[in-house]
Amino acid sequence: MRPFPHHTHHAHHAHPTHHARRIAACLVAALAVIAGGLVQADPAEAAAGRIRLGSSADAVRAIWSGPAFTMNGSGGIVSASTAKAVDAIRGGTGSLDVVVLAASAPGSGSRTPECDAVMRLSGVNSCTTWTLTKASDGNNAQANTDIRNAEFVYFAGGDQCKYAAWKSTSLRASVQSVVAKGGGSGGGSAGHHINSSVVYDACQGSITSSEALANPYDPYATFTTGMFDWPNYASTINDSHFVTRDRMGRTMAFVARALKDGLTSGGRAWGVGVEEGGSLFIDKNGLATLSGADTYVVLGDHTPEKAVAGQPLTFSDFKIWRLTSGHTFDFKNRPTCGYYLRSVTDGVTDSNLYNGTPVTNC
Known part of the structure; x- marks a missing residue:
């Protein structure tokens, strides 16, 4: 596996505060200046x-x-x-x-x-x-x-x-x-x-779920749009290392941001969180088949109750589909059933985010 820059690879529990990260960045810059001509070109x-x-x-x-x-x-x-x-x-x-x-x-x-x-x-x-x-x-x-x-x-x-x-x-x-x-x-x-059609680009550094839920407009929550818009895959925001690094909360915040800021169309945004070792194969008809570890599709289909800079997120009833190996998800004709519901209230998520009993009366 390729090396990850520190900001995209640290474990969830080791995540430093923004303040500490910025101090560290300043120290590194200062040391580079002190070293002067000894600094080699970045390999x-x-x-x-x-x-x-x-x-x-x-x-x-x-x-x-x-x-x-x-x-x-x-x-x-x-x-x-x-x-x-x-x-x-x-x-x-x-x-x-x-x-x-x-x-x-x-x-x-x-x-x-x-x-x-x-x-x-x-x-x-x-x-x-x-x-x-x-x-x-x-x-x-x-x-x-x-x-x-x-x-x-x-x-x-x-x-x-x-x-x-x-x-x-x-x-x-x-x-x-x-x-x-x-x-x-x-x-x-x-x-x-x-x-994905909306890219969480991590250009300011990686954000944790707790940080994103506490402030969906945290400066570390940055997005690029207009890179690729693949057939049948519109209005998506991909996330990775999903369960291992506990990223459901930040995907919820990303979905809320996409809706609030109009980054997706039709009043819907779909997070696609794939766990380490999982892989979705998506065919020309938009049918995805999962190999390996679990994948979660997280739908937000209404305006956030509260998504404001500097304040914790409130968003009710995210619709979540959990896929296990061999399961399919139709991105062309997206399902309207089979999900379970989870909410965020003042930055606090419901418990048991990664498992739920699917709603059937839909």
């Missing part, structure tokens, strides 16, 4: 890197049978769902090319962990890892050529703020072209976040 600002596995020549295809998507709760490839996406896109015949996009190199082990897993699947001609450390690398000509010639693009784990910075580069349209021709997109952790 993360390295030149764009390209490593290709498999055939050096692209697969030649006339038709693609997607689009297809994978949405993963942690950074790594989930073979079961990726195999489904590959098979859906290639229509069961021939082979295709995959590109993995990352903003940082893995800290240890293989330099191409996602492509290592992808190359073990049948129907894959090549897998190319691009490490693009600067926002401007989204305009790298060779990277964009590789993406446009690929049939599936996977965003690795890491820092979704760096991915959101690619919105203003040619990379965005290149990825969109892959989906438009019947290919696909996917990602894990940070790469999962970037594939």
Whole structure:
């Protein structure tokens, strides 16, 4: 797995206060100034890197049978769902090319962990890892050529703020072209976040559930819109590491924010929280099938009772669907039954957020 910047990877219990984080940031900046000429260039600002596995020549295809998507709760490839996406896109015949996009190199082990897993699947001609450390690398000509010639693009784990910075580069349209021709997109952790229509970008730092519920307009609750708007996946906000890092509360706050601020359409916002090891495969008809750990779909379908800067959230009756491995969720024709209800009152959630008895009289 790729290293996560500290602000996206710390455990829930170890979350420092904003004040402490800002003091730490100032200290780091001061030490850098003191060190002066001894400070080396940040290795993360390295030149764009390209490593290709498999055939050096692209697969030649006339038709693609997607689009297809994978949405993963942690950074790594989930073979079961990726195999489904590959098979859906290639229509069961021939082979295709995959590109993995990352903003940082893995800290240890293989330099191409996602492509290592992808190359073990049948129907894959090549897998190319691009490490693009600067926002401007989204305009790298060779990277964009590789993406446009690929049939599936996977965003690795890491820092979704760096991915959101690619919105203003040619990379965005290149990825969109892959989906438009019947290919696909996917990602894990940070790469999962970037594939929803509203992106929690974590550009100011990561926010915990308790912080977001205490103030849904906390400065750490920042969003990017207009990056991707995939077929059948409108009005979604993805979240990752969902149960392990207790992120239901912050997804509730994100949903409330999206509704209050008009970030989604039709008076509805849908949080999609995938647990570590879980992966949604979404086919061209919008039908999602879960492999691995649980996924939660969290619907807010009314204006928040209270979502105001500096005050705790109040929102009644979030509708929550819990999916377990093998279960499906239809994002094209979204269900109106099968959910359980949970509310937030003055920043305090109901108990038992991750389990409930589904309502049946709906």
